Amino acid sequence: MAPDKESSLDVERKSVLDECVVHKAPWTAFPGHLHEYMRSGLSEEDAQFLYRIPKKEQDRIFHKVDWRLCPMLAILYLISHLDRANIGNAKIEGLEDTLGMSGTDYNVTLMVFFVPYVLCEVPSNMILAKFQRPSYYMGALILCWGTFRMALFYCASAASGAFSGLLAAAIAKMNGVGNYEGWRWIFILEGLATVIMGVAVFWLLPDSPGHAAGRWLTEDESHFLRLNHIMTRGVLKKPVEEEGKRKRVDWKLFWTVVKDWQIYLQAMIFASNAVPNYGLKFTMPQILRNMGYTSTSAQLLTAPPYACGAISALLSSLLADRFTWRMPFIVSAQALLVVAYAILFAKAEDIRNNVALCYFAVHVACVGIYPILPGCNAWTINNLAGPAKRAIGIAMMICIGNLGGIVGSFIYQEREAPKYPTGFGSSLSFAAAGMVCALTLEFLYWRLNKKGEEKTEDEWKEVYSEEELDRLGDRSPLFRYQL
Known part of the structure; x- marks a missing residue:
């Protein structure tokens, strides 16, 4: 697997390894990461295999997986949120009038989605962990999503928001075709696209390195990825489970997650995205109509703010990864939201005389909304030890945070238009x-890291056994929280 030209560091590593192997040195004498590989429960043969792969080759394998996996998942994410976004577009095309909605009927319709969403988030991730072929589970979910029209009603990612306005403006021109109103065709055509993608997932979504071996991964590449997964799962000295072996639900771990204080702070950070995000997505076309634009113009004018939000999310994530520091990029995004909604709260009452300022504020709101979610998710995942706790923890955080979707469904009341004091406020x-929670979390992580640095690793091992440190997971004094 080695590339044509190896760095001097790679050559030196192999030389040290060969010397240890020849002299049959004990594993504690092996250099650097190799020591950690073997301590993790890998066999000597697997540890040597992993250690011999140069960094450049490892990066190439990871990038190969990224190019195969990420585009497919990105398309699924886009389709999912494109479906959810369209109720706001359908509303200004006559949905309420056709269905005889009045009062808070529209808000109740929005809210209905979030009840099963919140209730099913954690169980879904726990079920997914039991599937040997994730593509089967995800394909079935997406296929069901596409054939259940009510699921098309809800909200929102930045890219899907930009597409939804453009598509809705075009599809609404089909008004009267087949004796259907334009807003019905929005759901029908985009629901059809979802069904097609749901079927495609069964064949196009990669499942695991084991299933990809001999197809688009070589046997060595597949073996490397499996061993790397063992190394990064945050569990020491536990036997490696055979791929595909069914595991029982770990209820003790579940309750550990329920009692984890960081999950609730992260959930509030998530909610600082969910409430403004869902509320704005459901109402933006109507806000733009309140400025005096026609339905078609309002649909088209939703695209630029979401495009700015998508760029903002990408740049923020890249910078956060570059500096390996999440908090500043989350807090700065939340600060932009405060500014944007302060402008809208103050000026929306006379919105037709403040069109430019209010439309600018909508852009600022989207720029602030979309960096929060990827930053919050990454921050949560980075600070939970072990894949099982990560899966349950991220689901729990999203579950609680998405309660903000219920709030977002009710804060914009038509009787308060165009000022919407409850919505903007x-x-x-x-x-x-959310800003307060992010700053609090940063301080607590920093303080715990400082506490862990009060003793050396060897000194902590005099206080705790290796089994105890392993069992403590991210509560271990050796664990370092990512800021």
């Missing part, structure tokens, strides 16, 4: 509360 408040 609530969004501002959640953004400010």
Whole structure:
């Protein structure tokens, strides 16, 4: 697997390894990461295999997986949120009038989605962990999503928001075709695209390195990825489970996650995205109509703010990865939300005389909304030890955070148009509360890291056994929280 030209560091590593192997040195004498590989429960043969692969070759394998996996998942994410986004577009095309909605009927319709969403998030991730072929499970979910029209009603990612307005403006021109209103065709055509993608997932979504071996991964590449997974799962000295072996639900771990304080702070950070995000997505076309634009113009004018949000999310994530520091990029995004909603709260009452300023504020809101979610998810995952706790923890955080979707469904009341004091004020408040939680979390992580640095690794091992340190997971004094 070695590349044509190896760095001097790679050559030196192999030389040290060969010397240890020839002299049959004990594993404690092996250099650097090899020591950690063997301590993790890998056999000597597997540890040597992993250690011999140069960094450049490892990066090439990871990039190969990225190019195969990420585009497919990105398309599924886009389709999922494109479906959810369209109720706001359908509303200004006559949905309420056709269905005889009045009062809070529209808000209740929005809210209905979030009840099963919140209830099913954690169980779904626990079920997914039991599937040997994730593509089967995800394909079935997406296929069901595409054939259940009510699921098409809800909200929102930045890219899907930009597409939804453009598509809705075009599809709405089909008004009257087949005796269907334009807003019905929005759901029908985009639901059809979802069904097609759901079927395609069964064949196109990669499942695991083992299933890809001999197809688009070589046997050595597949073996490397499996061993790397063992190394990064955060569990020491536990036997490696055979691929595909069914595991029982670990209820003890589940309750550990339920009692983890960081999950609730992260959930509030998530909610500082969810409330403004869902509320704005459901209402943006109507806000733009309140400025005096026609339905078609309002649909088209939703695209630029979401495009800015998508760029903002990408740049923020790249910078956060570059500096390996999540908090500043989350807090700065939340600060933009505070500014945007302060402008809208103050100026929306006379929105037709403040069109430019309010439309600018909508852009600022989207720029602030979309960096929060990827930053929050990455921050949560980085600070939970072990894949099982990560899976349950991220699901729990999203589950609680998505309660903000229920809030977002009700904060924009038509009787308050065009000022929407409850909508703009609530969004501002959640953004400010999220800032407090992010700063608090940063301080607590920093303090725990400092506490862990009070003793050396060997000194901590005099206080705790290796089994105890392993069992403590991210509560171990040797664990370092990512800021």
